[in-house]
Amino acid sequence: MKRKDEIKSAYKSLGKAHGFYDGMMMGTTLLGRMVMKTVWRMTQEDALEYRFRAFERIPAGFAGKLLEVPVGTGVLSLPVWKKMQKADITCLDYSDKMMDAAQARAKEMGISNITFCQGDVGALPFEDGMFDAVVSLNGFHAFPDKDKAYSETFRVLKEGGIFCGCFYAQGLNRHTDGYIRRFYVPMGFFTPPFETMDSLEMRLKGMYGEVAVSNVQSIAVFQCRKSKGR
């Protein structure tokens, strides 16, 4: 419970400073580009590449039910959801401050097919098999109870549905790993234990079919399908 409160409070501050957060995620501010380069050893092209791969399995004309968890400020996903006007999208996050920024952005962008929902990925308020796709961008390195997060995202996905996204994986760059350990964990933004590429692939293959795992620098990208009988 203590860890959950720490995470909530860390993202509350970040939600209030969402301009800073968005600049960091997109590399659109000087400070954001510095963080991208120094901590993540990434160029803006790298960041574009991992985002492209994370969404790659959701077809452009997707018209089903999609869950995004966590939505954060929506800086990465809302431009993509805007193009999917026939989809029925639910965006969930633990932090109402992060989600306030996402809701304001969706309104500004004129997106109306999204329902926002404050909640915990470890206890999703949805029925089994309700979604055709579950997307999770940069969430699993933050979630405190990763086993629950994996089992809940699996539970709410229907058979044949797509689970895809990205997050930080340990062991790919020792500089990045050092920054995460020294700053991001104590500040409450990231919560160990972290997956390695091998542990992630093994975990997903134990749950899903058609698993593809790749990385851009220290960001692991995953794409999988829930097969029959799982």
Ligand SMILES: C[S@@+](CC[C@H](N)C(=O)[O-])C[C@H]1O[C@@H](n2cnc3c(N)ncnc32)[C@H](O)[C@@H]1O
């Ligand atoms: C690094 S942000 C990623 C947000 C967004 N997907 C992005 O890529 O910009 C991590 C988010 O996870 C949320 N979060 C942390 N623990 C959570 C939980 N147990 N359930 C739902 N969201 C959670 C935080 O509130 C925060 O908004």
